[in-house]
Amino acid sequence: MKTLMINCSPKKRLSASAFILDLTGLFMRGNQVKDRLRTGADHRRLLAEMETADNVLFAMPLYVDGVPAHVLPFLQAMEAHCRARDLKKNIYVIANNGFIEGRQNEPLFQIMENFSRRSGLNWCGGLGIGGGVMMNVMRMMVMVFFAISLLNLIIGGVQDSLLQTEAIRNLTRQVLVLIVLGSGILAFDIRLATCLNRGKAYGTHYTRILLPSFIFILCADIFFVIISLFQGGLFRGWLAKKKPTAGKPV
Numbered sequence: 001m002k003t004l005m006i007n008c009s010p011k012k013r014l015s016a017s018a019f020i021l022d023l024t025g026l027f028m029r030g031n032q033v034k035d036r037l038r039t040g041a042d043h044r045r046l047l048a049e050m051e052t053a054d055n056v057l058f059a060m061p062l063y064v065d066g067v068p069a070h071v072l073p074f075l076q077a078m079e080a081h082c083r084a085r086d087l088k089k090n091i092y093v094i095a096n097n098g099f100i101e102g103r104q105n106e107p108l109f110q111i112m113e114n115f116s117r118r119s120g121l122n123w124c125g126g127l128g129i130g131g132g133v134m135m136n137v138m139r140m141m142v143m144v145f146f147a148i149s150l151l152n153l154i155i156g157g158v159q160d161s162l163l164q165t166e167a168i169r170n171l172t173r174q175v176l177v178l179i180v181l182g183s184g185i186l187a188f189d190i191r192l193a194t195c196l197n198r199g200k201a202y203g204t205h206y207t208r209i210l211l212p213s214f215i216f217i218l219c220a221d222i223f224f225v226i227i228s229l230f231q232g233g234l235f236r237g238w239l240a241k242k243k244p245t246a247g248k249p250v
């Protein structure tokens with residue numbers, strides 16, 4: 001069974017879509033080909049790879065309650081390609097979104113189901129994940145926890161076996177908490193991988209990070225402030241002088 005796994009996030013680094021594809025890959029058997037869709041230059045390569053695939057798994061962010069705009073021209077090209085060659089592929093989608101409710105991805109799945117039916121492809125379903133940004137926060141936290149524990153060991157605990165045990169216990173506790181918060185995603189993702197392995201229908205399922213919404217909003221705000229500081233400053237967008245575009249109202 002060959003699965004073409006397409007990361008449709010336009011982000012070059014740290015996309016939740018890339019993370020969830022890697023996670024799904026851990027539970028999949030058979031031949032996995034991972035690729036990305038960011039521009040029109042990717043179309044030909046992806047369509048060629050698709051020829052010999054049994055499953056196509058798209059991972060994409062939800063943009064304005066739908067499929068990201070740069071994915072639409074690819075879907076058009078894929079429709080023409082598959083209809084011309086009478087290709088019957090199994091289509092699966094993992095969509096993640098910024099709001100906490102995974103069900104926000106429902107219109108995206110309707111679009112992908114309509115696309116599959118129109119293209120003569122086999123719609124096998126999708127997994128909608130709410131609070132996608134937290135997947136990034138959580139993977140960064142694992143790295144931070146690991147670094148802190150290592151530092152603790154180096155500074156004070158190399159000789160002291162009691163401190164060593166304490167550091168390892170702390171790290172295990174923190175990682176376990178993150179696994180519990182992500183357990184909904186993990187469980188639905190393993191089920192999706194099982195369906196992919198058998199080429200079976202998955203249906204549509206929705207899950208989220210298992211955090212109360214008010215804590216999620218706080219964590220997401222802190223994450224975005226840190227990310228915007230690293231990527232050019234908090235007020236970059238607000239204070240930048242905007243040049244009017246010729247011929248278009250600003």
Ligand SMILES: Cc1cc2nc3c(=O)[nH]c(=O)nc-3n(C[C@H](O)[C@H](O)[C@H](O)COP(=O)(O)O)c2cc1C
Binds near residue numbers: 010014096131132
């Ligand atoms: C242009 C744009 C539109 C978005 N629209 C929505 C939306 O309608 N609903 C939502 O919940 N999140 C929305 N988001 C948030 C993304 O879905 C969210 O950040 C996602 O985790 C990004 O996934 P990625 O890291 O795989 O690219 C939007 C983000 C952008 C940049």
